[in-house]
Amino acid sequence: MVIKAYVLLKVSSGAEKDICKKIADLDSIIDASIIYGEYDIIAKVSTQEIAQLNDLIDKIRGIPSVILTSTMIVAQEYKGKSTREALNVQSQK
Numbered sequence: 001m002v003i004k005a006y007v008l009l010k011v012s013s014g015a016e017k018d019i020c021k022k023i024a025d026l027d028s029i030i031d032a033s034i035i036y037g038e039y040d041i042i043a044k045v046s047t048q049e050i051a052q053l054n055d056l057i058d059k060i061r062g063i064p065s066v067i068l069t070s071t072m073i074v075a076q077e078y079k080g081k082s083t084r085e086a087l088n089v090q091s092q093k
Contacts, residue, residue, distance in 0.1 A: 015065035
């Protein structure tokens with residue numbers, strides 16, 4: 001069973017780019033982005049089992065300058081119209 005999750009991170013001021021690049025290179029990270037607001041970085045994650053997600057979160061928490069993480073496991077996922085249309089165009093080629 002595939003487990004998808006979003007991980008929100010608070011990091012030390014000025015470390016956003018460096019941490020985001022490090023996280024983006026980890027296995028199971030689909031993408032990582034710097035964001036504005038309460039958190040500094042969001043990462044989209046996909047693992048095969050919860051143990052892999054736990055290991056990944058431990059790796060992220062072990063990166064210097066990571067202050068706090070908040071993990072949200074996806075319960076149900078929906079694709080928007082633009083994504084469906086893009087997928088439809090690709091499948092017709």
